[in-house]
Amino acid sequence: MMGPLLVGLYVFVLAVFVGFEIITKVPPTLHTPLMSGANAISGITVVGAMVAANSERPTAATLLGTAAIITATMNVVGGFLVTDRMLAMFGGKKKKKG
Amino acid sequence: MEDGNLISSIVPILYLLSAVLFIVGLKGLTRVRSARRGNAIAAFAMLIAVIGTLLEMGTIHWTWILAGLVIGSLVGAVVALKVEMTSMPEMVALLNGSGGAASALVALSQLWGKIIEPQTAGAQAAGSVRSVLGAAPAVTTVLAILIGTVTLSGSVIAYMKLSGKLKGQPILLPGRHLINVLLLGASLVLGIWAVTQVLEAGSLQSLLLVVVAASLLLGVMLVIPIGGADMPVVISLLNSYSGLAASMTGFVLNNNVLIISGALVGASGLILTQIMCVAMNRTLANVLFGGFGAEETSSGGGGKHEYANVRSFSSEEAALVLESAESVVFVPGYGLAVAQAQHTVRELAAELEKRGAQVTYGIHPVAGRMPGHMNVLLAEADVPYEQLLEMDTINPEFRNTDVVIVVGANDVVNPAAEREQSSPIYGMPVLEVWNAGTVIMIKRSLSPGFAGIKNALFEADNTMMLFEDAKKAVQGILTEVKDL
Numbered sequence: 326m327m328g329p330l331l332v333g334l335y336v337f338v339l340a341v342f343v344g345f346e347i348i349t350k351v352p353p354t355l356h357t358p359l360m361s362g363a364n365a366i367s368g369i370t371v372v373g374a375m376v377a378a379n380s381e382r383p384t385a386a387t388l389l390g391t392a393a394i395i396t397a398t399m400n401v402v403g404g405f406l407v408t409d410r411m412l413a414m415f416g417g418k419k420k421k422k423g
Numbered sequence: 424m425e426d427g428n429l430i431s432s433i434v435p436i437l438y439l440l441s442a443v444l445f446i447v448g449l450k451g452l453t454r455v456r457s458a459r460r461g462n463a464i465a466a467f468a469m470l471i472a473v474i475g476t477l478l479e480m481g482t483i484h485w486t487w488i489l490a491g492l493v494i495g496s497l498v499g500a501v502v503a504l505k506v507e508m509t510s511m512p513e514m515v516a517l518l519n520g521s522g523g524a525a526s527a528l529v530a531l532s533q534l535w536g537k538i539i540e541p542q543t544a545g546a547q548a549a550g551s552v553r554s555v556l557g558a559a560p561a562v563t564t565v566l567a568i569l570i571g572t573v574t575l576s577g578s579v580i581a582y583m584k585l586s587g588k589l590k591g592q593p594i595l596l597p598g599r600h601l602i603n604v605l606l607l608g609a610s611l612v613l614g615i616w617a618v619t620q621v622l623e624a625g626s627l628q629s630l631l632l633v634v635v636a637a638s639l640l641l642g643v644m645l646v647i648p649i650g651g652a653d654m655p656v657v658i659s660l661l662n663s664y665s666g667l668a669a670s671m672t673g674f675v676l677n678n679n680v681l682i683i684s685g686a687l688v689g690a691s692g693l694i695l696t697q698i699m700c701v702a703m704n705r706t707l708a709n710v711l712f713g714g715f716g717a718e719e720t721s722s723g724g725g726g727k728h729e730y731a732n733v734r735s736f737s738s739e740e741a742a743l744v745l746e747s748a749e750s751v752v753f754v755p756g757y758g759l760a761v762a763q764a765q766h767t768v769r770e771l772a773a774e775l776e777k778r779g780a781q782v783t784y785g786i787h788p789v790a791g792r793m794p795g796h797m798n799v800l801l802a803e804a805d806v807p808y809e810q811l812l813e814m815d816t817i818n819p820e821f822r823n824t825d826v827v828i829v830v831g832a833n834d835v836v837n838p839a840a841e842r843e844q845s846s847p848i849y850g851m852p853v854l855e856v857w858n859a860g861t862v863i864m865i866k867r868s869l870s871p872g873f874a875g876i877k878n879a880l881f882e883a884d885n886t887m888m889l890f891e892d893a894k895k896a897v898q899g900i901l902t903e904v905k906d907l
Contacts, residue, residue, distance in 0.1 A: 329677050330559035337670060340683040344690025347450040351694070353788055354808045355458055356795030357511060360662050360695060362452045362462045364518045366445055367665040367688040369469065370525040371495075372476045373676045377532035378487040379480055386536030391487040393528035396521040398495025399502075400665075404518050405466040406503035408452075411511075412459040414802040 358411045365404025371397035430478050437475035442683045444468035449687055455808065472680050508803040509763050512658065512793040516582040519661040523574025526668035527635070530567035530675055534618075534631060542624040552618035552627070563674035565614035568631075569638045571668040576642030578661050584651055585792055591651030599648060600712065606641040610634050649711065652757070652834070652872065654792040655699045656710045663692025695794050702788035702814075704840075704851040730869055730877070736887040738899030741863050744887065745900065746907050748825035748861075751775055752817065754785045754854055755797045758831015758866065762893035768830060769804040771901045778904075783810050785817035785827075785854050787835035814854060821858040828863045829856060831893040833872030838879050846876060862886045865896040 351359055374397050377390030445468045451461015477483060506514045538555055541547035553561040583589035596602070617630040649657050666688025673681025700707050745751065753768055772782045784806065790797045798811055812820070821827065829836055832854075839846040840853040856862050857880055864886055871877065880886055889896045 328559075330674070333559075333674050333677065333679070333682055336679050336682050337674075337686050340686035341690045343446060344449070344687040345694065347446065348453055348691045348694050351453045351698075352455060353786060353795055353813055354455060354798040354802070354811060355453060356695060356698075357515070357793060357799045358458055358462070358795070359452045359691060360659060360794060361511075361515050361518065362465060363449065363688045363691045364515065364522060364662055364665060365462075366449065366465055366469070366684050367522040367662075367669045368525065369445075369472060369681055369684040370522065370529055370669045370672050371469075372472050373529040373672050373678065373681060374491070374525060374532075375473070375476055375488050376480060376676065377529050377536065378491060379482075379484055380536075381484045381486060383487070384536070384540055386532045386540055387487050389528050389532035389535060391491045393525045393532060394488060394491025395495040395498070396528065397525035398492055399499040400518055400522040400525060401466075401469055401499065402496045403499030403503040403514075403521075405462060405469075406500055407506065407511075407514060407518075408462045409459065410503065411508075411799055411802070412462060414508075414799075414805075415455060415458070415808055 354415065358408050358415075361404050361411070362408040365401050365408060368397045368400030368404060371401055430481075434475050434479045437471055437478070438678075438680045441468045441472040441475065442680050444471065445680075445684045445687060449691065468684075475680075508799055509760050510586070511799055512654065512791070512796060513582050513585045515658055515793060516578045516585060516661070519658070519665045520575045520578030520582065522665035523571045523578065523661075523668050525571070526665070526672045527568045527571025527575065529672050530564045530571065531631065531635075533564060533675055534627075539624045539628055549621055549623070551621045554621075556618075560675050560677070561618040562615065563671050565611070565618055565634070567668055567671035567675055568634060569610050569614060570664055570671060572635055572638040573642040573645065574661055574664040574668055576639040577646045577657075577664070578642075580643050580646040581654060581657055581661060584646075585654060589647075593650045594647040596644075596648070599644060603641060603644050606637050606644065610637040610641060613637070645711070651792065652789070653703075653710050655789050655794050655796070656696055656703075656707070658793045659692050659695035659699055660707075660711075661692075663689050663696060666690075666692055699789055699794055702852065704848075730882055732882040733869065733888055734886070735890055736863075738889065738891075738896060739903045741887060741889060741900050742903030742907060744861050744863065745775060745780075745826055745904055746778075748775070748780050750781045750783075750824045750826075752783050752785050752821070752824050752827045752856075752859065754787075754790075754827060754829045754832055754836060754856055755801070756787075756790050756830065756832020756835060757792060757796075758893045760791055760796060760800055760831075762831065762895075764830060764894035764897050765800040765804040765806075767894050767897040767901065769801070769806055771897050771904070772806070774901060774904055780825075783812050783817065783820075785814070785821075785856070786811050787814055787832070787854055790832055790835055814852060818855050821855050824859040826861045826863060827856040827859040828865065828897075830865050830897065833866065833878055834876075836878075836880060837872075837876070838883075839876060842879075848876065856880070857883055857885070860885065863889060863900075865889045865891065865893050867892060 670685030
């Protein structure tokens with residue numbers, strides 16, 4: 326049996342390889358959206374932040390968790406929205422043309 | 424009970440689904456046709472992960488969670504919808520920073536909630552973090568704090584450099600490498616020591632603050648020596664760090680979705696970093712520690728670069744050359760972004776096309792301040808992306824091009840990269856614009872670019888210099904062309 330650390334390590338290493346495999350040959354046009362979109366994904370920490378802030382009492386731990394939710398949600402919402410805005414521009418003139 | 428069983432079997436499935444959708448979404452982001460859908464899929468994956476977590480939490484105290492979600496969403500949405508496309512590098516830098524901050528804050532909250540507060544309240548016997556959380560989570564907590572805070576402060580410095588609040592030139596402190604090694608060592612050793620020793624809650628708390636302060640300083644120290652033109656590398660690298668920090672948080676919380684999505688972001692950031700380094704023909708170490716372009720500041724810019732035979736032209740003369748041109752290539756650089764000239768360039772292109780010329784754009788991979796910077800700006804101005812040609816595609820075409828208009832670019836069109844072995848940029852792939860019939864070079868002055876070196880293109884026989892702000896110059900040419 327593997328401990329949770331080892332399982333985590335397996336998952337981590339395999340996910341890095343998946344990342345390298347799926348992101349080969351990105352056209353330069355998509356460099357910025359890929360970066361901001363990927364960045365929004367890193368806001369997944371919001372999941373951990375919610376667990377950390379799950380309390381009624383405003384202790385330091387809860388407040389740190391709340392601050393984490395704020396920064397992570399900014400990251401998620403801001404990241405996905407701004408990426409969509411950029412990508413809409415890339416697709417936009419296609420419609421005008423055809 | 425029944426309910427609990429159901430949820431405990433659904434939640435892992437939701438996490439798996441979320442991880443798979445993140446991968447699908449990210450893959451979508453690498454193709455123009457599927458990019459927008461890919462982004463939406465990734466956002467949906469995030470929603471599933473959040474729902475899964477809420478289900479897993481069971482009893483939810485909404486006060487703080489909701490407050491955080493509402494504030495974060497509002498700020499994020501307002502900034503994302505209002506930000507100018509020209510400010511996109513700053514925006515991405517800030518997003519990287521907030522991602523890093525979130526990971527560090529989660530790790531800190533763990534330590535406070537599980538160790539410091541229970542021990543202060545006497546609810547928990549004194550013991551090391553390691554004995555309470557386990558060895559691996561204790562170490563990954565320290566790593567999450569370290570990587571997260573370095574990402575935060577590094578991104579803030581990158582933001583300040585990009586927005587002009589801090590000088591773009593590298594700031595080189597004496598002994599900076601030693602200071603950095605010491606700071607990194609101090610944060611790591613103190614951090615690991617703090618989580619493995621049995622400490623008073625108070626001492627643990629102070630020690631953690633020292634670790635946070637040291638890694639914040641490290642982030643600042645790592646980015647201030649890097650020049651503005653190397654920002655594409657720094658931004659992609661910080662992007663990678665923000666993913667790694669999320670992954671570390673995943674180890675802390677033993678949550679595979681975090682580990683997977685963090686690792687994906689880490690990998691994608693690293694790939695972009697690699698692409699940028701290749702485009703500059705430099706190693707990552709050279710970009711990070713080289714202090715490239717610093718001589719320029721020390722020599723004061725002056726007499727080192729003597730130019731002979733530079734010929735300054737008016738927009739009218741440029742328009743006359745363009746009148747007979749059948750093929751025109753625009754080569755944009757950071758100057759286009761500064762002057763916000765993308766719309767004017769597009770208008771000039773449309774006017775030239777109307778007169779029968781074939782117009783394309785040659786894009787250097789590191790033109791601008793972030794990966795893909797020029798592409799975003801030109802897309803905003805409605806330039807079809809089919810007209811944006813990569814360096815390898817456009818380089819053989821310059822021979823058959825009548826006129827190249829270089830708008831605010833310098834080092835990426837410097838022939839020294841191919842001709843002078845002694846040049847610091849020798850070997851860097853550049854756009855071979857000098858092969859074209861005529862090169863119209865729009866630049867505010869003869870000042871050197873980030874590499875701080877002379878550009879022989881300025882004095883070439885087929886080069887016409889237009890010394891003006893990019894937008895004004897293009898506007899001037901446009902007016903003249905319309906008058907022809």
